[in-house]
Amino acid sequence: MTELTADLYDEHGEDLQSVATQFQSLGGRARFSGPIRTVSCFEDNALVKSILSTPGDGAVLVVDGAGSLRSALMGDMIAESAVANGWAGVIINGAIRDRVAIGALDLGVKALGSNPRKSAKRGFGTADAVVEIDGVSFTPGRTVYCDEDGILVER
Template identity: 80%
Template sequence: MTLLTADLYDERGEDLQSVPLQFHTMGGRTRFSGPIRTVTCLEDNALVKSVLATPGDGAVLVVDGGGSLNSALMGDMIADSAVANGWAGVVINGAIRDRVAISDLDLGVKALGSNPRKSAKTGSGVTDAVVTFAGVTFIPGRTIFCDEDGILVER
């Protein structure tokens, strides 16, 4: 990512949506961007794990966990898999765990918080569908830009 999100917004303005939800930067890579892939799941990380175990090719996985902080949707082992498979980052509308270990990985991670509790692993949810939260629509294939100031998404 060559431009910071503030500069990118100044340059492209209405072509971008700004995510107003206040995500925490938790990965070792603080600035990241890439094409969007999506998972929708609630307190169940089986789909997150399976998607991040596939080639990422520099994509960013946007996980709509419904904003739940009841259990973590990603831990250090899943994050390690994402790094090994070439993902640029993960944005989780929910919680992660193992945040100290994740902060040492070359992976962009934005999440609402952390919780040491494991999630369910039934595989419920949907992949690669249009996701909307915080008034922003995340369309698979469009580009997402993340840095310390926030998150921008192509319309």
């Protein structure tokens, strides 16, 4: 990503949605962008793990965990798998764990916070459907842009 989100918004604001929720930047890469892939799940990260273990080709996985901070939807081993498989980043509307280890990885990570508690592994959830976070639609295939200022999504 070469342009900052503020500059992108100044140039193309009518074509972009801005996420107002104040996600924390927790990965080793503060600036990242790519085509959107999605997961919707609640306190169950089996689908997140499964998808991030496949080739990412520079995509960003957007995980709608309904804002739950009761358990982590990604830890260091899943994040390492994402790096190994070529994912640009992960945005989690929920919590992660292993913040220090994830912060050392070449992976963009935005999340609401952290919790050391593991999530369930039942495989509940849906993949590659439009998810809405804070009134912003994340449509698979469209582009998401992330940096220190926030998150922008193509309309």
